[in-house]
Amino acid sequence: MKLNRYNIVLIIVLLLVSQVLFWGLLFLIDFTSGTRLPNKGYLAITCLFLELFVLLVYEKLNTARIKLSFGRFIRQIKQGNYESEEEEIIQKYDFVNITDIQVELSELVGQIQSDYKEQKRYIENVSHELMTPISIIRGKLELLIQSENIEKADFKLISQIMLKLDRLTRVNQALVLLSKIDYNHYQDKSLISFNDILDETLNLFEDQIRIDELHIRKDLQKDISFHMNENLAYILIKNIIKNAVMHNVENGFIRIRKIENTSGIEIINSGPNIDVPTDQLFERFQVAGGYEDSIGLGLSIISRICEVSGIQLSYSHNNGEHIVRIQF
């Protein structure tokens, strides 16, 4: 129990009420029996001390219980047992002792931070280490297809292997990128003009745009600029435009325009409805629809870049229109 003003008032009121009741009881006994009990004052004071003692014992027991349950909580976390749901742990151990919690929690947070860094470093190392063997497999396959004696059916097998190898490469590259973003690898910031980046990116996708007969309308009267890392800005826009092109329909459209009354860009594209809930879309390896080629990391990259750059990202869709907004 914390000794705050509310609790002190509560205790005093309780004691006063119990004294009033006590005296009332004594007078009632006097009245009904017709005699006068001696030493009422001593009795009252003894009673008061008894009450205080009971309160004290209760408080001590309560603190012990808190410490015990908190200790269990900390031990469970230190052992790294995160299997049970987070909410459940907190509900089960309803502790309130502030100083203990502060000490234990700061240790705990330190531990989590170092685990997190360790994990990121691990992902990056693994991904890097994988690039050399992938390179060798790809090279050997390239040597193999030069051979004169390969049957048509074998070409098909080799081509399937190559496709999967490409996918492996892309997953790896995306994971390295994500862990680099998490590491604050891209720290240098400058004023980035989004008009130029958008033009360059649209140019990159001109073949897809032409073949799918997409109608592009870019409508930024004034250049929109924002202070952020240049590489991240390019990667962000490329991923957004890529999604708008990929998840589009034939003869569809992409509209790029300034968000009214605020600094930001809105990218709207036509496209089939998606079967994944909006809030899950930005999770890693979440692939909407039947897009087999997609590795499901593009949206994670978009949302991570926005987070570290202080950009507000939102996505919505209705009636075959997909809207991505980035607000600075």
Place this chain on the structure above:
Amino acid sequence: MKILIVEDDLEILRTVLKYFDAFGYVLERAKNYKDGLIKINEHTYDCVILDLNLPDGDGIDLLAKIKEKNKSTGVIILSANSSLETKVAGLEIGADDYLTKPFHLSELNARIKSVVRRNMYEGDNRVAFNEIIIDTAAQEVTVNDKTLRLTKKEYELLLYLLINKNRVLTKQSISEHIWGDFIDRSDSYDFIYSHLKNLRKKILEKGGNDYIQTIYGIGYKFSEREIE
């Protein structure tokens, strides 16, 4: 053409050597910094393929030594690190090009050819295959001495095919060469097909032969047609 490859991974070394065997290059290898240093002091190379992560020394240091000795030796950095800044840093310290693992051997070949062409003072800017001649300095193509009008992508595609003539090129390597590693949808294979169709048509119109062969499921090959 004399090429040195400095790479500590023996399998990569072997694969590259085997692939380039067919091109008639003179290839030498070094598996670490020490070997590399001895080689570059003793010989002059047209091109050095350099892995930056060597077990016994810094590849960047070696790069400086190569350029000190002979400025016109082209250096292509090979690295497992794909980040943009590393690329920029590599080029800033004097490398001519930068290739990220995993790479396509046909792409490495194209890079070598381009680096060597650029670095030679009075180099031969012509890439030819029978009646088809590409002047890489003027970016012009002639077929039977008649000028061929090509789009930028058709030109790049033709040059890539010609440089890797007689070799099977995968669709992936072509796609990466023309569009970079960003466009990865298998649709880009349709784009290759449509660009090649136009290219073929234009060459035939000028009286050229059709050397573009489709290799089932895999990609394309630019070579004389075998008599069936």
